[in-house]
Amino acid sequence: KAGVTQTPRYLIKTRGQQVTLSCSPISGHRSVSWYQQTPGQGLQFLFEYFSETQRNKGNFPGRFSGRQFSNSRSEMNVSTLELGDSALYLCASSETFNYGYTFGSGTRLTVV
Amino acid sequence: GESVGLHLPTLSVQEGDNSIINCAYSNSASDYFIWYKQESGKGPQFIIDIRSNMDKRQGQRVTVLLNKTVKHLSLQIAATQPGDSAVYFCAEILGGGADGLTFGKGTHLIIQP
Numbered sequence: 001k002a003g004v005t006q007t008p009r010y011l012i013k014t015r016g017q018q019v020t021l022s023c024s025p026i027s028g029h030r031s032v033s034w035y036q037q038t039p040g041q042g043l044q045f046l047f048e049y050f051s052e053t054q055r056n057k058g059n060f061p062g063r064f065s066g067r068q069f070s071n072s073r074s075e076m077n078v079s080t081l082e083l084g085d086s087a088l089y090l091c092a093s094s095e096t097f098n099y100g101y102t103f104g105s106g107t108r109l110t111v112v
Numbered sequence: 113g114e115s116v117g118l119h120l121p122t123l124s125v126q127e128g129d130n131s132i133i134n135c136a137y138s139n140s141a142s143d144y145f146i147w148y149k150q151e152s153g154k155g156p157q158f159i160i161d162i163r164s165n166m167d168k169r170q171g172q173r174v175t176v177l178l179n180k181t182v183k184h185l186s187l188q189i190a191a192t193q194p195g196d197s198a199v200y201f202c203a204e205i206l207g208g209g210a211d212g213l214t215f216g217k218g219t220h221l222i223i224q225p
């Protein structure tokens with residue numbers, strides 16, 4: 001069974017630009033969550049989608065948004081990038097929420 | 113604030129010894145806990161989970177213990193191997209999961225030959 005796939009693996013963007021990251025969950029998994037990992041703040045929850053609906057959202061500004069498609073694939077978007085948005089963005093999928101989340105390898109975003 | 117924390121940022125053990133990684137949580141409403149292992153350049157890898165209605169759960173070479181009285185979680189790794197070198201995170205879900213997984217800061221496990 002293929003794992004959680006995130007694309008791209010690495011990304012360099014300029015401050016003020018926007019970026020879209022993609023996540024393909026494990027086949028059959030309907031829940032997709034996004035996390036931001038930085039050395040200073042650790043792993044922080046961004047949002048979770050289940051059956052195309054945002055189920056919950058972490059404490060991040062509105063510049064961070066996401067969506068989930070009917071095939072459970074998910075994208076997250078960050079607009080008006082700031083230097084502090086440089087981080088490893090991780091996607092996790094699960095058959096249902098609150099259970100057994102499997103993570104992808106992440107997208108390393110660098111904002112310059 | 114963060115409700116899940118780890119007692120030690122770095123743990124060094126001899127190859128072949130048992131490792132114990134600890135985690136404290138503060139919210140009694142937490143009902144699901146997961147231990148993850150993260151190697152450099154990779155995403156967190158699921159190791160083992162436990163629900164709050166259990167005290168102990170065992171996997172292959174790993175055991176998770178949950179002490180709800182003192183809000184403490186531990187991960188025991190038997191016969192530690194070089195491949196066990198990584199950062200270990202405990203994560204919890206509070207109640208209905210409205211905040212997703214809440215992670216601790218992590219413990220870096222170093223295996224001495």
